[in-house]
Every structure is written in structure tokens, then in C-alpha cells.
Amino acid sequence: MANTDAIVGWKTITFGCHVMEPGSSAKFRTGDWRSQRPVIDNEKCIKCGICWIYCPDMAISQTEDGFFEIDLEYCKGCGICAHECPKDAITIIPEEG
Amino acid sequence: MSKRVGIEVSIALAEAVKLANVDVIAAYPITPQTHIVEHLSKVVADGEVDAEFVPVESEHGAMSCCCGSSAAGARTFTSSSSQGLLLMSEILFIPGPMRLPIVMAVVDRALSAPISIWNDHQDIMSQRDVGWIQTFAENGQEAFDLTLHAFRVAEDRRVSLPMMVNIDGFTLSHVVEAVELLSQEEVDQYLPPFKPRYRMDPRKPITMGPVGIPEVYSEAKVAHNEALKASRKVILQGWKEFADLFGRQYNPVETYRSEDAEVLLVTMGSISETAMTAIDTMREKGQKVGLIRIRLWRPFPGPEFRKAAGKAKMLAVVDRCLPPGAVCGPVGTELRSLFYKVPGAPKIFNFIAGLGGRDVTVERFEEMVDKARAFAKRRPKELYEVIGVREK
Incomplete structure (x- = not known):
């Protein structure tokens, strides 16, 4: 995505609207789009990692104890993890406010 | 030294591309553009120019390939007509704002329906707003000269925009005319090597063609439009220097x-x-x-x-x-x-x-x-x- 860190005018926008630094997509907080969020119930979780495999935004990571956590800065709330979880350990709840 | 020869205008134009020492040609044949790319594929195959000729699957692919090669820093050429130009249309709007100096010869032809292979300007006028610099040649000499001018202007770092040279299908593309072909030394004098401001380079990665959200889209479009308007100065300068070197003066x-x-x-x-x-x-x-x-x-x-x-x-x-x-x-x-x-x-x-x-x-x-x-x-x-x- 074009850099919007600073307010740019047509004279100051980058040449060709290029993004001049690599890996800049991490700056794009796609979590802002979310209207619902996944909640993992570790009582049911068998640590299979299917949610981690399926997450299209790589917003799920494994913690030291083997369970999984959601990075809400990037999770768009698509619900794929909940749909794929073989133990129904993930529920989708609406975002409040 | 330049030499005056009787030559088909399409071939003369293709010779200009060869003399420009093009790096990549990606094209799909369509009447009446065919002779241009046919000749270019031959000179590439014969080793007369050190270039990649990419025989793409469609005009959509041709322009996509051109965007990629130009972004990589290669001097890039393509050519099309009529329905082919329309199949390119989706991609034609892209190199302008991305500042990719592709050069294209458009061999103007009518649009279907009814099917017509003959000349008018309906194809290019339907693509009027693609954001390229656009010139129209009157005769064979101009087709040759404007093609060299196009590389010179498009790739100028102050411009860095795609540029098309229009020639009328058949009535110009297929006629044999007396054309003064410049020598390699003369062309080299006029056209410096392509040195892009930015290019795709794994050692210094950048993103070209990102999403422009509402906060920046207007600014990006205006920046492109202003660059296109400002290219006028370089276009005139390119013609003046051409006249100084070779004696033929062109004006807007x-x-x-x-x-x-x-x-x-x-x-x-x-x-x-x-x-x-x-x-x-x-x-x-x-x-x-x-x-x-x-x-x-x-x-x-x-x-x-x-x-x-x-x-x-x-x-x-x-x-x-x-x-x-x-x-x-x-x-x-x-x-x-x-x-x-x-x-x-x-x-x-x-x-x-x-x-x-x-x-x-x-x-x-x-x-x-x-x-x-x-x-x-x-x-x-x-x-x-x-x-x-x-x-x-």
C-alpha cells in the first residue's frame, strides 16, 4: 500500500507512487477492518495448528506452551480459523463498539 | 552516415527500434501492425540486436510484459492495432502513473463491428485517456524519426512516461516510401542509454504499483497528470536536438x-x-x-x-x-x-x-x-x- 505515514501532496508523493522500503506491508494494520474476532478456548485446543496453517493473514502464531494466539493488529475476523478448527475450539464474537 | 532508401514504412519504423538498441520487445501480431513485429522478431533472431523478443499469448500479456521489463530497467517496445489495442486497454492505463517509459507504435485501424482491418482513428481515440504521450506521424520519415524521439523523450528522467507513435494502418504502414535511415553512430549520438530513476532490483527492493487508498489516490493521479503536462518541454527539446543533429525540425x-x-x-x-x-x-x-x-x-x-x-x-x-x-x-x-x-x-x-x-x-x-x-x-x-x- 502507498505510504500514508505522512500527509503527502501531489508534489511530495513518491515518484510513481512507489513504496521505497521493503517489507512495508506489515505497517498496514488490517485488523482495523474487523467487525468480529476469534476467541480460542485452550480447554478444547489440541495444538494441531490447523488454524495457523489456514489463517490467510499469518495473524496466528504458536506460543511457548504450544497453544495458539491471534494477533489482533492483523486479524481481519474472516472466521476461517473457526471454520477449520476440528475441535470447535474457536468461536467468533462480535467486536463491541 | 545516414542513407536514403526505398522502404516499407513498417520496416523503417522497426529499423528505428533496432537502432534504438531495444532490450525487450513483447508483442502479439495483428493486422496492420504485423510487419513491424515480424521484422523485429527477425532481427532479434538474426542477432542484429541484443534483445529479448517475447512472443506473448495476447496483447493483454504483451503490455503486462512490457510493464515488467520496463520496471526492471529494460528499454521496452511493443506495437498493436485496433482490437489488439483494446485487449491491452486494462494495462495501458498502468505504466503512465507508474512512470514506466514503454514505447509503442500504434498502427491505427477501425474497430469491430462490423469487422474492419482498414484505417481510421477509432482505436486510438477510444484509448485517448490512457495517460501516454501520443504523437501522430504523417509519412514514413516521420514514423522513423518520431520512434527515435519517443525513446529519447519517454526515458528522459524528467519525463519517465510511456509514449506512443501513431501511424495510419495500410495507408502509411504498408506503403514504400523514400526514408533517410540514420546510422547507428548517429542514433547513438541522439539517444543515450536508458538509465531509469528507479527499477526493480532485488538488492534494493521497492514496491511499484501499490494500492492507493482514498488518502493518496487523488495526489497520485494529479502527480501523473502534471508529469504528462510537464513533458512538453522535453518533447520540444527532443525535437530541437533532432533538428540540430539531422536537420529535420518537428513541431507539436x-x-x-x-x-x-x-x-x-x-x-x-x-x-x-x-x-x-x-x-x-x-x-x-x-x-x-x-x-x-x-x-x-x-x-x-x-x-x-x-x-x-x-x-x-x-x-x-x-x-x-x-x-x-x-x-x-x-x-x-x-x-x-x-x-x-x-x-x-x-x-x-x-x-x-x-x-x-x-x-x-x-x-x-x-x-x-x-x-x-x-x-x-x-x-x-x-x-x-x-x-x-x-x-x-
Whole structure:
């Protein structure tokens, strides 16, 4: 995505609207789009990692104890993890406010 | 040293591309552009130029490939016509704002339906707003010279925009003309190696063509438009240096016997030569007529055109395109806007002629001049007239 860190005018926008630094997509907080969020119930979780495999935004990571956590800065709330979880350990709840 | 040869215009244009020491050609054959890419594929295969010829699966692929190769820093060329140009359309809008200096020869041809392989300007006028610099050649020499000029201007770091050279299908592309081909040394003198401002380089990665959210989209579009408008200076400089080196001076618009003319025909492309013959004939009969030919179509050379129109009372503007449901033809609309509320502006009459290969003869130009005079006295019902069309 074009850099919007600073307010740019047509004279100051980058040449060709290029993004001049690599890996800049991490700056794009796609979590802002979310209207619902996944909640993992570790009582049911068998640590299979299917949610981690399926997450299209790589917003799920494994913690030291083997369970999984959601990075809400990037999770768009698509619900794929909940749909794929073989133990129904993930529920989708609406975002409040 | 340059040499003057009898050569098919398509081949002369392809020779200009070869002499430009092109790096990548990605093209798909379509009548009447075929001879250009055919010749280029041959010179690449014969090792006459060190380039990649990419025989793509479609024109959509051709322009996509060109965007990639230009972004990688390669001097890039393609060519198309008519339905092929339309299949490219989705990608044609992309290299402008991304500042990729691709050069393309557009061999102008009618659009289906009905199917027509013959010449008019409906293809390019449908792609008028792709955001490329656009020039129109009148003859073979110009097709050769403008192609070299296109590489020079497009790749200039102050410009860095795609550029197309239009030649009329068949009536120009397939005729054999006397063309002075420049030597390699001469071309090298005029055209420096391509040094892009930015390019795709794994050692210094950047992103080209990102998403432009509402906060930046307008600024990106205006930046492109301003760059296109500002290219004017470099376009003129490129022509001046060409003249200094090789003696042929090109201008954004050309005039012919226009000094004291009451009526000026306005044309683009190869029919301008017929128009000049018509003007000579009418001048012999004592009529004060002249010609303005538009060579640079985008960015539109407003100041030069206004100056060329001088004190003429009437402009008979010839469009080679019938835009259904529009107020006028594209050139007619452009000029009416240009002269709107300008004090002392000429009256503008718009004629649509030469669709799908219909010849525009000397007599037809005389008819347009006569009609312009009549319309100046008595306003016509319609804002344009299709010349030479039968009703029954």
C-alpha cells in the first residue's frame, strides 16, 4: 500500500507512487477492518495448528506452551480459523463498539 | 552516415527500434501492425540486436510484459492495432502513473463491428485517456524519426512516461516510401542509454504499483497528470536536438499555407498530405485556405495550436472517429473546448471522415471547406457532419 505515514501532496508523493522500503506491508494494520474476532478456548485446543496453517493473514502464531494466539493488529475476523478448527475450539464474537 | 532508401514504412519504423538498441520487445501480431513485429522478431533472431523478443499469448500479456521489463530497467517496445489495442486497454492505463517509459507504435485501424482491418482513428481515440504521450506521424520519415524521439523523450528522467507513435494502418504502414535511415553512430549520438530513476532490483527492493487508498489516490493521479503536462518541454527539446543533429525540425503542430487563410483544415496523420494537395488546388482557384496538422495529441499543445490558428475565421476539423452519442468527434470536442470564449476565436465545424478505410479525397476536403463557409453563414442543425456517407 502507498505510504500514508505522512500527509503527502501531489508534489511530495513518491515518484510513481512507489513504496521505497521493503517489507512495508506489515505497517498496514488490517485488523482495523474487523467487525468480529476469534476467541480460542485452550480447554478444547489440541495444538494441531490447523488454524495457523489456514489463517490467510499469518495473524496466528504458536506460543511457548504450544497453544495458539491471534494477533489482533492483523486479524481481519474472516472466521476461517473457526471454520477449520476440528475441535470447535474457536468461536467468533462480535467486536463491541 | 545516414542513407536514403526505398522502404516499407513498417520496416523503417522497426529499423528505428533496432537502432534504438531495444532490450525487450513483447508483442502479439495483428493486422496492420504485423510487419513491424515480424521484422523485429527477425532481427532479434538474426542477432542484429541484443534483445529479448517475447512472443506473448495476447496483447493483454504483451503490455503486462512490457510493464515488467520496463520496471526492471529494460528499454521496452511493443506495437498493436485496433482490437489488439483494446485487449491491452486494462494495462495501458498502468505504466503512465507508474512512470514506466514503454514505447509503442500504434498502427491505427477501425474497430469491430462490423469487422474492419482498414484505417481510421477509432482505436486510438477510444484509448485517448490512457495517460501516454501520443504523437501522430504523417509519412514514413516521420514514423522513423518520431520512434527515435519517443525513446529519447519517454526515458528522459524528467519525463519517465510511456509514449506512443501513431501511424495510419495500410495507408502509411504498408506503403514504400523514400526514408533517410540514420546510422547507428548517429542514433547513438541522439539517444543515450536508458538509465531509469528507479527499477526493480532485488538488492534494493521497492514496491511499484501499490494500492492507493482514498488518502493518496487523488495526489497520485494529479502527480501523473502534471508529469504528462510537464513533458512538453522535453518533447520540444527532443525535437530541437533532432533538428540540430539531422536537420529535420518537428513541431507539436504544423501549418501549411495558413498565413492569410480564412479557412483552416485541421487533420492528424497521413490524410494531411491529401489535404495539402486539396489546399493547393483550392489556392489555385483563389481560395484562402490552409492546414493545421496536429502531431502532438497528448499532452495537447494548446498554446501552439492557438498560435497556428492565427486570425483564421473558420476551422474545418476532421475527425477519423465517430464517437456514438457524443457532442462532437474527439478532435472537434478538444478544439471547441480550447477556443471556448476566447476573444476572436475561429468558428469551429467538425467533420467525421475516412471511417474504416474510406478514402478521404481531395474533393472531400474541398467539400468540407465549402461546407464550413456555408455553415459560417447559416448555423448547421448538428454540431458535426459525417462526410461522404450515403443515406440511401
